[in-house]
Amino acid sequence: MKLEDVTNGASLEGVEPSSVVTLVATILISPDSLQLIYRLPDGALRERLVSRADEAVLALATSARPWSFDGDGAAFQLTAEAKRIDLAFLFDPMMAVHTSNIVAPAASSSSGATSSSRSSARTRGTCCS
Structure with a gap:
């Protein structure tokens, strides 16, 4: 980015390490140097003198959303339900009880339970009569 392209209110990368700064004011010192007065993300004001050698480091900050909802909706719905x-x-x-009513018992276990319950009912009936 050229020094001539730097304007007040712009957000720049490369002025401070690992942060984006907002320019408050720019003062042209000479054709090859510029004084930047800028605000850090925490609100602190600082200033720095930049020269033509710093042009390679300076760049306009691109604004991107930290959260986006552009994923697959069906996959999200499945994950949320799980x-x-x-x-x-x-x-x-009582969730275990509610879900056990949904699942049908296996054929082998239901026939075995039925035959044993019938035989015990016959046994009880014959003993008591």
């Missing part, structure tokens, strides 16, 4: 089911026990202590 997390909801994962945490359901915190809000519904």
Whole structure:
């Protein structure tokens, strides 16, 4: 970025290490040097003298959103539902009972339980009569 392109109010990278600064004022000292008065992200004011040698380091800061919602909606919905089911026990202590009613028992276990319950019912009936 050339020194002539630096204007008041611009956000620059390269003035301070690892931070974007906002220029408050620029004062042309000579054709090859410029005094920058800038504000840091925490609000502190500082100043720096830059020259033509610093042009390679200076760059306009691009503004980007820190959070974006451009992902796959179906994948997000699936993940959110899985997390909801994962945490359901915190809000519904009977969750295991509710989900066990949804799942049908296996064929082998239902036939075995039925035959044993019938035989015990016949046994009880014959003993008591």
